[in-house]
Amino acid sequence: LPKRYEGSEKSVWVEYIQLALEYKPLNLGQGFPDYPAPKYVIDALSEVASGENYMIHQYTRGFGHPRLVAALSKLYSKLIGREINPQTEILTTLGAYEALFSAITGHVDDGDEVIIIEPFFDCYEPMVKYAGGVPRFIPLRMKNASEGLPSSADWVLDQKELESLFNSKTKMIILNTPNNPLGKVFTEKELTQISDLCKKWNVLCISDEVYEWIVYKPNKHIRIATLPGMWERTITIGSAGKTFSVTGWKLGWAYGPANLMVNLQMIHQNCVYTGCTPVQEATAIAFEKELKRFGSDECYFVSIAQELLPKRDYMTQFLRDVGMKPIVPEGGYFMIADWSPLESEVDLTSETDRYKDYRFTKWMTKNIGLQGIPPTAFYSTPNKHLAESLVRYCFIKKDENLEKAAEILQKWK
Numbered sequence: 168l169p170k171r172y173e174g175s176e177k178s179v180w181v182e183y184i185q186l187a188l189e190y191k192p193l194n195l196g197q198g199f200p201d202y203p204a205p206k207y208v209i210d211a212l213s214e215v216a217s218g219e220n221y222m223i224h225q226y227t228r229g230f231g232h233p234r235l236v237a238a239l240s241k242l243y244s245k246l247i248g249r250e251i252n253p254q255t256e257i258l259t260t261l262g263a264y265e266a267l268f269s270a271i272t273g274h275v276d277d278g279d280e281v282i283i284i285e286p287f288f289d290c291y292e293p294m295v296k297y298a299g300g301v302p303r304f305i306p307l308r309m310k311n312a313s314e315g316l317p318s319s320a321d322w323v324l325d326q327k328e329l330e331s332l333f334n335s336k337t338k339m340i341i342l343n344t345p346n347n348p349l350g351k352v353f354t355e356k357e358l359t360q361i362s363d364l365c366k367k368w369n370v371l372c373i374s375d376e377v378y379e380w381i382v383y384k385p386n387k388h389i390r391i392a393t394l395p396g397m398w399e400r401t402i403t404i405g406s407a408g409k410t411f412s413v414t415g416w417k418l419g420w421a422y423g424p425a426n427l428m429v430n431l432q433m434i435h436q437n438c439v440y441t442g443c444t445p446v447q448e449a450t451a452i453a454f455e456k457e458l459k460r461f462g463s464d465e466c467y468f469v470s471i472a473q474e475l476l477p478k479r480d481y482m483t484q485f486l487r488d489v490g491m492k493p494i495v496p497e498g499g500y501f502m503i504a505d506w507s508p509l510e511s512e513v514d515l516t517s518e519t520d521r522y523k524d525y526r527f528t529k530w531m532t533k534n535i536g537l538q539g540i541p542p543t544a545f546y547s548t549p550n551k552h553l554a555e556s557l558v559r560y561c562f563i564k565k566d567e568n569l570e571k572a573a574e575i576l577q578k579w580k
């Protein structure tokens with residue numbers, strides 16, 4: 168095995184999806200909705216697929232289907248406050264995964280350092296290593312508990328520690344807001360601190376914003392590309408899977424200045440070349456519809472967070488009721504909870520995994536019938552100990568299934 172692949176042999180997704188198939192627990196593991204996506208989105212795909220235009224089933228423009236890049240340009244020009252060129256400043260990809268891969272591989276050279284904020288979506292680390300880069304990690308740390316319920320806002324970067332990671336070898340920082348798995352939504356002040364360091368050290372920012380529309384009031388999603396001097400050095404990534412609750416469509420995109428985007432286009436043209444045409448056409452139709460009702464309560468970009476808020480609050484309550492300590496997320500559809508108060512009721516010796524959260528989640532899947540994800544998967548090896556007493560649950564699920572999860576936990580306790 169080439170050295171740069173070492174350590175990435177195992178994937179929490181491969182392992183836990185297999186486990187779910189085998190034991191059939193109530194699945195609050197991998198993040199996807201278990202109820203229908205908006206009807207008009209599904210109708211768009213079915214009309215595109217069965218319509219008169221049979222050419223929609225053939226290859227489309229490699230860097231992005233024209234109708235989709237036009238819609239993305241319209242939307243993000245408005246949000247970023249500058250004209251985004253659909254030909255040169257946008258790339259559509261096979262999921263946000265490919266956008267991340269192209270952005271990282273297209274820029275990181277041997278020995279370049281890449282700053283990753285923990286907990287992080289797990290593919291960042293292997294992608295940086297595949298490109299020959301050196302990941303440098305910095306964990307968000309829980310500051311002294313504020314009043315009321317602990318929230319993802321209590322998890323912050325230490326400014327001195329962050330500064331100490333930047334040096335002349337730093338090529339990029341990967342930001343994820345709203346964050347998976349914590350749900351943290353970075354504030355303007357936090358983003359300004361990051362952007363000041365990026366400008367000082369001439370560093371690129373890859374901003375993974377796949378949960379951009381899932382932010383709970385009064386929190387606000389701020390695109391780091393809108394901060395002064397940041398457009399020039401930021402590549403922002405989105406996902407149709409998260410935007411329209413169709414994770415199986417595996418359509419993503421990246422946008423940023425043309426001189427950076429050429430590097431992503433290069434990777435894309437040689438590894439993938441072109442994406443799925445009908446899925447891009449249907450997504451364009453969905454964006455066109457949302458653009459027409461942008462900002463209104465009916466707009467899905469507004470209603471999705473409203474739809475998820477009671478689910479978030481319900482989960483917070485039932486986890487507390489059984490004695491766990493949930494961290495209320497400001498965005499996204501995952502919740503981190505501390506399960507250690509229940510440790511005496513779990514048989515952690517029945518599994519052989521090195522980290523306790525793996526043993527806890529496997530034991531729960533097999534014996535209690537409820538699946539969550541072990542958060543040490545979102546930490547570098549030296550920092551995994553920070554997450555061993557935690558579990559991640561997904562709450563973009565039918566109320567009925569969240570109620571079942573609550574029942575399963577109550578029955579066990």
Ligand code: PMP
Binds near residue numbers: 346414417
């Ligand atoms: N980034 C984050 C933070 C995610 O949670 C996901 C979820 N899969 C992705 C990227 C990848 O998205 P996609 O399914 O569009 O490839």
Ligand code: GLN
Binds near residue numbers: 196199
């Ligand atoms: N983003 C989703 C999650 O975090 C899906 C992960 C994946 O498909 N690898 O659960």
